[in-house]
Amino acid sequence: MSKVLIIGAGGVGRVVVHKCAQHPEIFSEIMLASRTKSKCDDIVADVQKATGHPAMQTAQVDADNVPELVQLIRSFGPKMVIHVALPYQDLTIMDACLETGVHYLDTANYEPKDEAKFEYSWQWAYQDRFREAGLTAILGCGFDPGVTSIFTARAAKHHFDEMHYLDIVDCNAGDHGKAFATNFNPEINIREVTQKGRYWENGQWVETEPHEIMEVLNYPNIGPRDSYLIYHEELESLVKNYPTLKRARFWMTFGQEYLTHLRVIQNIGMAGIEPVKYKGMDVIPLEFLKAVLPDPGGLGENYTGETSIGCRIRGLKDGKEQTYYIWNNCSHQAAFDETGAQGVSYTTGVPAALGAAMLLTGEWGGAGVFNVEEFNPDPFLDKLGEWGLPWQETVGADLEL
């Protein structure tokens, strides 16, 4: 029976609030806060109607502002903060948690606003402070990063003595019916997918041009899709925590039209993160593009098809070659029917809420900053299907990669 403060009222926030409210035995009081209180009010009204949760409230907060965060946390008194606002705000929220003595969970690593740089260094630097404060910070507890790392932890615990080759495969075979839209914050999405590719091989990072490496991969219940090697943040902690990995890669599917749109967005300068003068004002092209593109939170209705995200792993078990594939498929329509948000928000929000439940029920814990593969994967995966993301695994399958 704990109070939880959820910060961020986009599609993921909507899902987190739904999932927490479905478990009042764990989340007895829920506050949703964001820059725009009316968005919080809308979500809480919907969730209250759907779940009947008796103790929900909303607040306005600027998550860039530590004193404001501290004041809100003090006045509400939660046991933990679930941060699903912007990755730029990871550090301010971590600072506020330290100052107020509450636990922290997020779904994406911190990145500075002025450079597209995806790495854990800034957040890992909080290790000593969380340890000394006796608080838990859980980093990257969405789907990827998040469930993909927990899938890998399950593989390591139950199916391998040594993991050698890890391929995380992320397919969105959904159709939102728009000419172009991103499935989550376009600013973050475009920063992520337009950067150079990178993968781990033989003890070092190998860099590729953006979208230089493509394979046609088959996804369960979906079929073959063009899959591009991109860098994704969980690779950094996984190769550190599983040093037997000889290679670790991340693949994401993109359609030709999506890539054409991305290419043009870059060509015309709209992916830029340096301010451009407009009528004497500083306007950051990518931030403005976000204002112009469809709101990812509004993509749910009529979004058909499904996502399929999983881990394909090769290595040794009992001295023999072992292969393993573990994945979840999620239907956009089912996600929308349950929560009013599409599948990409759903697959991120459910693990965030479940990760918080793990912490509040004592399954996960400890003082310090943790990536999710450092926790016991079993209680999380025991619950994940019941919480909305059933998963499957095959041992000894032909892996394509």
Add this chain to the structure above:
Amino acid sequence: MSKVLIIGAGGVGRVVVHKCAQHPEIFSEIMLASRTKSKCDDIVADVQKATGHPAMQTAQVDADNVPELVQLIRSFGPKMVIHVALPYQDLTIMDACLETGVHYLDTANYEPKDEAKFEYSWQWAYQDRFREAGLTAILGCGFDPGVTSIFTARAAKHHFDEMHYLDIVDCNAGDHGKAFATNFNPEINIREVTQKGRYWENGQWVETEPHEIMEVLNYPNIGPRDSYLIYHEELESLVKNYPTLKRARFWMTFGQEYLTHLRVIQNIGMAGIEPVKYKGMDVIPLEFLKAVLPDPGGLGENYTGETSIGCRIRGLKDGKEQTYYIWNNCSHQAAFDETGAQGVSYTTGVPAALGAAMLLTGEWGGAGVFNVEEFNPDPFLDKLGEWGLPWQETVGADLEL
């Protein structure tokens, strides 16, 4: 020996200043004014070096502001204004000319900022006022509109008794080496080429979807190019002034990459002219796109290839079927070497300067508002080659269209 005020310091303004300064016997004193005086200073310094013109100056002016324009015109005392700033500013500059008693010339019809509507109605409405003031307003004296209309006037005067079919064909076979850039103000260019197509047939306008009609046309010294039927403003006055025309169309070449970029720009909402909220400010997507895209005035260097623009006409002469093709080809590199501006600016700026010379030397004139085909084409076309845009014609050619 007259004073001329040139307003607008983009690529076209640069060419106009060059061309006027090359003819000090007509343009004895030249002032260049724009919102940003430093741009004027740069151009005038270059032109003074190239031509040695003895009486050039610059000024700052906001061409949206009639009292400011009036004050500048009164203080300098020009005989005419050459307006090569933005088409949004046609009416304010015409108002200022009326108030101060000076002649007016522009290169593109007025359009309101808040709707993409290309028509002469607003400017034709000044007919009575210019007539009563005894002043001349010359509308659309660039290349197209401008030379294309004068080509048509030459055809009507010397080669046809009745013109029936007019096709204006505009090919830019240049390569500026950028992933995407527009050859003139991107805001105007994108408004123009993303609108629906329209052509005149049998006494009425026929509308098409944007880029619905394409023909592969051959251009002199260039070869075949995909050419798309678009609406272009000179059609409106030409079908009015040549009522025997059964059909009048305008074709422009676009490469596949250019069209892909345009399509994406529209898909992502960056061609929009309605303000979008960004950090509490109103930002117009298309205006901001202009700020992000390469400055067309800076495309000159390394711009290779050439433009080819002309009129293909069929009709009757002495009771027999007649065909006629008249065109100019312009090299981007030659234009840049002479003026520091690329071919699209050059082909617009030369006719503006020459049209002004026609007015100041008394070859053209009269009280009222005129489209250029209403003047005698002969003295203009006699000089056009010498001023930098040599033209050719063939009578009886196979026209493709």
